[in-house]
Amino acid sequence: MKRGLEFAGAVSLFALRVITNVFRAPFELNEIWRQMGEMGVRSLPLVAAAGLALGVVMTLHTRSTLVTFGAEAMIPKLQSLSFFVEIGPLVTALLVSGRVGAGIGAVLANMRATEQIDAIEVLSIDSFKLLVVPRVVACIIVLPLLTTFMNTAGLLGGYVSEYTLSHLSLRLYVTRAFSDLSWSNFIPPTLKTMAFGFLIGTVSSYFGYTTNEGAEGVGRAATNSVVVSSLLVILADVILVKIIFLIFPESAI
Numbered sequence: 001m002k003r004g005l006e007f008a009g010a011v012s013l014f015a016l017r018v019i020t021n022v023f024r025a026p027f028e029l030n031e032i033w034r035q036m037g038e039m040g041v042r043s044l045p046l047v048a049a050a051g052l053a054l055g056v057v058m059t060l061h062t063r064s065t066l067v068t069f070g071a072e073a074m075i076p077k078l079q080s081l082s083f084f085v086e087i088g089p090l091v092t093a094l095l096v097s098g099r100v101g102a103g104i105g106a107v108l109a110n111m112r113a114t115e116q117i118d119a120i121e122v123l124s125i126d127s128f129k130l131l132v133v134p135r136v137v138a139c140i141i142v143l144p145l146l147t148t149f150m151n152t153a154g155l156l157g158g159y160v161s162e163y164t165l166s167h168l169s170l171r172l173y174v175t176r177a178f179s180d181l182s183w184s185n186f187i188p189p190t191l192k193t194m195a196f197g198f199l200i201g202t203v204s205s206y207f208g209y210t211t212n213e214g215a216e217g218v219g220r221a222a223t224n225s226v227v228v229s230s231l232l233v234i235l236a237d238v239i240l241v242k243i244i245f246l247i248f249p250e251s252a253i
Contacts (some may be wrong), residue, residue, distance in 0.1 A: 014206045015198075021133045028134050035138035039100045043146055046095055051150040054087060055079065055157025063165065072166070076177035079158040080151075084186045088151040090237055093196035096143060097229045101204040104135050105225030108208025109218040117209070132205040139201030143193035151190075184248040192240045196233050203229040 058079060066072050108131060111117050120127040159173045204225035211217035 010210075011203060011206050014210070015202045017128065018133060018136050018202055018205075021129050022137060024129075026129070028130060031130065031134040032137050032141075035134050036142055038103075039096070039138050040142040040145060043096060043099055043142075044149060046099060047092060047146050047150050048153045050091060050095060051083075051088075051153025052157035052160075054091065055083070055154040055159075056161040058082060058087075058154075059158045059161035059165075063162075073176060075162060076158065076168075076173050077179060077181075080155060080177040080181055081185060083151045083154040084181070085189050086241070088147050088154060089189050089193045089196070090233070092147045092150045093143060093193055093200065093233045093237075094230055096139070096146065096197075097200050097233055098226050100139065101200050101225040101229045102222040104201065104204035105208040106218055106222040108132075108205060109211040109221035112209065112211050113214050113218060128209070132209055135205055136198060136201035139197035140194050141197070143197035143200075144190050147190050147193045188244045188248055192237075192244065195236055195240060199232045199236060200229045203232060 059075060062078055063072065063075055066074055066078075108117075111131070117127045117131070120130065155177060159168075159170060162168050162173060163170075207221040207224045207228070211221045213220065
């Protein structure tokens with residue numbers, strides 16, 4: 001219990017330091033842009049493959065049940081609501097937590113172990129501002145974009161599966177998928193991934209930046225980054241879903 005509270009306090013202070021430094025010059029825009037490319041572009045194949053696979057699997061699972069009740073016309077709508085409201089944001093965050101979180105933790109821990117961070121500070125450069133803040137900001141910006149890409153891939157996978165089974169036209173599939181969909185079903189769940197990005201970037205940077213175990217700490221930092229950030233994303237998702245339902249009751253399905 002004591003160690004857990006100490007960890008929570010240390011991460012909270014680290015997160016507060018990130019927030020205060022985000023609004024303080026210099027803003028390191030070039031580094032933020034570079035990190036966005038590293039996190040976003042290189043994560044697209046993984047997100048696309050996961051979205052397509054989930055879209056196909058969801059259609060196959062739901063179709064057999066809905067056809068029994070004569071409700072196969074609801075398949076596109078169920079697919080879009082499922083991805084926009086929950087599957088897209090959560091799965092994207094967990095994928096990014098595994099790929100990007102581990103990378104951030106390992107890179108910063110390796111820089112700490114090889115004294116590169118100490119060398120940066122010797123040059124009178126704020127290593128925290130240069131290494132941590134751009135990664136957190138990039139995570140916050142990239143997560144909603146990747147989530148939108150995941151949603152699109154999921155709908156595409158669902159359409160491919162549905163077309164293979166029933167030869168449904170693309171126009172009719174899209175019409176049914178977006179027939180009763182409102183902006184409250186899309187915007188709040190997508191924007192909540194910015195909180196996921198903040199958690200992933202902050203926790204992963206914390207484990208990498210604060211490690212003091214030398215070379216052995218690199219692997220440990222990468223593992224802890226994935227495990228802890230994934231758990232916090234799931235916990236935050238439960239809280240944020242409840243908040244979204246309170247603010248936008250019409251988004252509940």
